[in-house]
Amino acid sequence: MKILVFVNHVPDTETKVKVGADGKTIDPAGINYMLSPYDEFAVEEGLKLREKFTGEAVVVSLGGEANKETLRKALAMGCDKAVLLKNASSHDSFAVARSLADFAKELSPDIILLGKQSIDYDNGQIGSLVAEMLGMPSISVVVKLEINDGAVVAEREIEGGHEIVHAKLPAVVMAQKGLNQPRYPSLKGIMDAKRKVIEERAVAPVASKIEVLTMRKPPAKNPGKIVGTDASAVPELVRLLHEEAKVI
Amino acid sequence: MKIIAFAEQRNNQFKKTAFEVVRAARTIADQLGAECNALVIGGNVSSIASQLGAYGASKVFVVDDAQLEYYSTTAYAKIVAEIARAESADMLFFPASAMGKDFAPRVAAKLDAGLAADCTALRVENGTVIATRPVYAGKAFVEVAVRSAIKLFTLRPNVFSAGTPAGSTAVVEKKESALGEADFGAVVKEIKIAGGKKDVAEADIIVSGGRGLKAPENFSMVEELAASLGAAVGASRAVVDAGWRPHDEQVGQTGKTVSPSLYIAVAISGAVQHLAGMSSSKYIVAINKDKDAPIFSIADYGIVGDAFEVVPTLTAELKKTLNR
Ligand SMILES: Cc1cc2nc3c(=O)[nH]c(=O)nc-3n(C[C@H](O)[C@H](O)[C@H](O)COP(=O)(O)OP(=O)(O)OC[C@H]3O[C@@H](n4cnc5c(N)ncnc54)[C@H](O)[C@@H]3O)c2cc1C
Ligand SMILES: Cc1cc2nc3c(=O)[nH]c(=O)nc-3n(C[C@H](O)[C@H](O)[C@H](O)COP(=O)(O)OP(=O)(O)OC[C@H]3O[C@@H](n4cnc5c(N)ncnc54)[C@H](O)[C@@H]3O)c2cc1C
Numbered sequence: 001m002k003i004l005v006f007v008n009h010v011p012d013t014e015t016k017v018k019v020g021a022d023g024k025t026i027d028p029a030g031i032n033y034m035l036s037p038y039d040e041f042a043v044e045e046g047l048k049l050r051e052k053f054t055g056e057a058v059v060v061s062l063g064g065e066a067n068k069e070t071l072r073k074a075l076a077m078g079c080d081k082a083v084l085l086k087n088a089s090s091h092d093s094f095a096v097a098r099s100l101a102d103f104a105k106e107l108s109p110d111i112i113l114l115g116k117q118s119i120d121y122d123n124g125q126i127g128s129l130v131a132e133m134l135g136m137p138s139i140s141v142v143v144k145l146e147i148n149d150g151a152v153v154a155e156r157e158i159e160g161g162h163e164i165v166h167a168k169l170p171a172v173v174m175a176q177k178g179l180n181q182p183r184y185p186s187l188k189g190i191m192d193a194k195r196k197v198i199e200e201r202a203v204a205p206v207a208s209k210i211e212v213l214t215m216r217k218p219p220a221k222n223p224g225k226i227v228g229t230d231a232s233a234v235p236e237l238v239r240l241l242h243e244e245a246k247v248i
Numbered sequence: 249m250k251i252i253a254f255a256e257q258r259n260n261q262f263k264k265t266a267f268e269v270v271r272a273a274r275t276i277a278d279q280l281g282a283e284c285n286a287l288v289i290g291g292n293v294s295s296i297a298s299q300l301g302a303y304g305a306s307k308v309f310v311v312d313d314a315q316l317e318y319y320s321t322t323a324y325a326k327i328v329a330e331i332a333r334a335e336s337a338d339m340l341f342f343p344a345s346a347m348g349k350d351f352a353p354r355v356a357a358k359l360d361a362g363l364a365a366d367c368t369a370l371r372v373e374n375g376t377v378i379a380t381r382p383v384y385a386g387k388a389f390v391e392v393a394v395r396s397a398i399k400l401f402t403l404r405p406n407v408f409s410a411g412t413p414a415g416s417t418a419v420v421e422k423k424e425s426a427l428g429e430a431d432f433g434a435v436v437k438e439i440k441i442a443g444g445k446k447d448v449a450e451a452d453i454i455v456s457g458g459r460g461l462k463a464p465e466n467f468s469m470v471e472e473l474a475a476s477l478g479a480a481v482g483a484s485r486a487v488v489d490a491g492w493r494p495h496d497e498q499v500g501q502t503g504k505t506v507s508p509s510l511y512i513a514v515a516i517s518g519a520v521q522h523l524a525g526m527s528s529s530k531y532i533v534a535i536n537k538d539k540d541a542p543i544f545s546i547a548d549y550g551i552v553g554d555a556f557e558v559v560p561t562l563t564a565e566l567k568k569t570l571n572r
Contacts, residue, residue, distance in 0.1 A: 132357035137433030244291025
């Protein structure tokens with residue numbers, strides 16, 4: 001099975017966002033980056049499929065030199081090959097999807113795995129965009145995946161329940177938490193990953209369709225009221241919710 | 249100019265987000281002097297379509313086909329893109345629900361269009377729609393403009409007001425769908441609904457519990473409080489990872505982002521990743537025994553106290569007040 005996994009390199013979840021000097025992106029100073037958490041589930045699922053069906057798991061990231069760190073992590077987990085699609089300019093989901101789809105076309109994978117959402121811009125678009133660009137079926141927010149003889153049965157999360165979705169390979173699957181338990185890279189994996197060559201490719205710039213005009217922090221909240229220090233404060237809390245906030 | 253709002257239904261009943269999306273489309277259409285239409289897809293939806301008039305749709309396109317009773321990303325995307333083209337729509341609005349998020353990007357790809365995802369506000373400036381959307385799980389917001397001929401927007405549920413329905417009925421126009429087997433590349437075969445359970449992503453009130461509850465069985469306290477308010481139960485990642493609660497209840501940066509009118513955090517410390525997912529709630533109540541817990545920094549009302557004492561008292565008081 002030819003498995004393609006998309007991973008993004010994102011500010012870690014502890015990051016305190018500061019708006020940069022351009023007023024449109026974050027200030028990168030002092031930020032630690034990580035493999036986007038949902039993409040880690042995608043990598044794990046790719047490795048599980050390769051173990052089951054044999055074949056090759058190729059991991060791809062689009063971005064700058066720094067993305068190599070995230071690609072190395074995926075290699076350390078066990079991916080066979082890593083490719084960096086180099087693009088320094090800014091880009092929206094559509095542009096990223098276009099470049100990823102063009103690369104995928106060349107590889108003709110049986111399955112493309114990616115995260116349900118990148119935890120930086122939180123668009124949750126790239127999987128469905130790539131699938132449409134490649135004419136493949138897609139399933140998002142997947143928590144369970146079974147593949148037999150090219151038939152895909154996936155369970156995806158919806159409001160208040162799950163949908164069981166059927167499709168055929170080749171297909172695009174977007175991972176949600178719960179799909180699996182990502183492995184920790186082994187020491188050998190980490191050593192091997194250091195030796196592997198990350199293939200680099202330049203991608204043609206694609207015009208963005210979404211223009212970011214401004215970025216700002218949410219308005220700071222006024223400190224709230226401490227209503228009390230034990231259960232005797234409950235009637236007052238209920239009164240406030242009812243009369244002041246009017247939410248009950 | 250023309251806007252079409254996709255009105256989501258399940259089991260031939262509109263979701264609340266359908267009304268929110270139609271109303272938002274109407275509001276923007278009025279500012280642009282545009283036409284506001286809606287679109288319903290399903291297996292037996294003709295009879296419900298005219299309801300959307302009360303939320304501002306002038307015309308409702310209906311695609312009624314037994315094959316569409318169950319959702320299919322490929323078929324739905326094809327239908328919406330075809331209708332958008334046939335009607336020369338300038339903008340398409342969708343809910344940022346499990347369904348809308350799943351297929352709206354496919355429509356965008358078909359129409360070579362930009363999609364502003366998960367918008368929390370929309371405004372018109374010099375004839376251009378400017379969308380506000382959260383990034384970094386709500387730690388920041390960006391304002392964006394869509395630069396393509398057709399413009400797509402998905403709107404976060406529970407944020408836009410559906411307004412009060414007003415008497416008018418919409419013109420219902422049936423549209424044919426010429427769908428073949430090839431259009432059902434991915435199709436839902438079965439839906440498993442967790443018996444009557446409210447989902448945090450849709451709930452108007454959420455009561456969430458954290459590790460301070462000490463053991464999974466103590467969540468009954470949270471469930472009872474939630475029941476007294478008709479609320480959904482949420483959880484911190486600590487308790488989801490411990491296996492006390494299912495992960496579909498997790499609120500936060502790697503769980504669900506929620507914006508209910510009331511969020512009650514019980515024995516949750518308020519780590520940045522948790523705050524990211526719930527800080528846009530209209531009112532936040534924190535119950536925590538540690539007065540320095542970060543959750544108090546964003547709470548509107550707090551009780552610094554023992555959850556085991558405060559929560560049952562609160563449930564009893566609410567039952568008394570609300571007669572539930
Ligand atoms: C300096 C800078 C400028 C930017 N300018 C703009 C702009 O003008 N307009 C705009 O809309 N956005 C802009 N962005 C956001 C950015 O281009 C992408 O939107 C973002 O990196 C991808 O997030 P997403 O939310 O679109 O992905 P999602 O659709 O949420 O991602 C889903 C999945 O796709 C995969 N994926 C996502 N990104 C990549 C990647 N780069 N490589 C491989 N796989 C990936 C991952 O598996 C991910 O889980 C900018 C970002 C930066 C850092
Ligand atoms: C990559 C990454 C992603 C993450 N994503 C998420 C996410 O999406 N959502 C999320 O929630 N977390 C997330 N986290 C985890 C987050 O950092 C915290 O660890 C987690 O939120 C803590 O959960 P908690 O508040 O329940 O537990 P704790 O931090 O242990 O807090 C327990 C609280 O209970 C209080 N308490 C104890 N006993 C009582 C009592 N008797 N009465 C009242 N109060 C009491 C304590 O004072 C304390 O404040 C993520 C972490 C990482 C690294």
